[in-house]
Amino acid sequence: MQVERHQDYPVSARALLDALTHRDYFQWRLSRSGNDDFHFDAFEQTPGGLLIRVHRDVEIKADRVPAVARKFLGSSSTLVTEFLWTETQEMPFRGQYQFHIGGVPVTVAGAIRIEEDNGQARQHINVQVSSSVPLVGRKLVSMVGARVEKALDADYRNTLKYLESLPG
Numbered sequence: 001m002q003v004e005r006h007q008d009y010p011v012s013a014r015a016l017l018d019a020l021t022h023r024d025y026f027q028w029r030l031s032r033s034g035n036d037d038f039h040f041d042a043f044e045q046t047p048g049g050l051l052i053r054v055h056r057d058v059e060i061k062a063d064r065v066p067a068v069a070r071k072f073l074g075s076s077s078t079l080v081t082e083f084l085w086t087e088t089q090e091m092p093f094r095g096q097y098q099f100h101i102g103g104v105p106v107t108v109a110g111a112i113r114i115e116e117d118n119g120q121a122r123q124h125i126n127v128q129v130s131s132s133v134p135l136v137g138r139k140l141v142s143m144v145g146a147r148v149e150k151a152l153d154a155d156y157r158n159t160l161k162y163l164e165s166l167p168g
Helices: 013-020 023-032 136-165
Strands: 002-009 038-046 049-059 076-087 093-101 107-117 120-130
Touching (some): 023 038, 023 136, 038 076
Antiparallel strands (some): 002 120, 038 049, 076 093, 107 120
């Protein structure tokens, strides 16, 4: 399953990249989710680019998980989110994204590109959701894909709020 987004922000591409690659942004975003149980596993420049990896413990409510997926999850799990910003010096700015949760046999990975149009940032997101598990994997991909769509919507709204909260 593929999910694509094109999102516009009322700031320059550099300002958006600076926000998305700042520790304060992640702390602000994660604390807004109501779950302060997270830590940074990486927030550093590597030979491949700027690596940001966050581990967050999440509670999983069984009534919201289809029966087919319950055997892969417990009542809680660790969500690992990773960004690798490979181009931060010149536009278009580029990064890679991936996340996984506990033992769920689903891969969520994608690419982010930030460009500028008339002084405003335009973010292009392409996410691929896949699973190597036959039959059950399709149901899991569909379920996770729907969550990805909702997460991208929430992330866009919250990033706009964060940008509005910055001075200047």
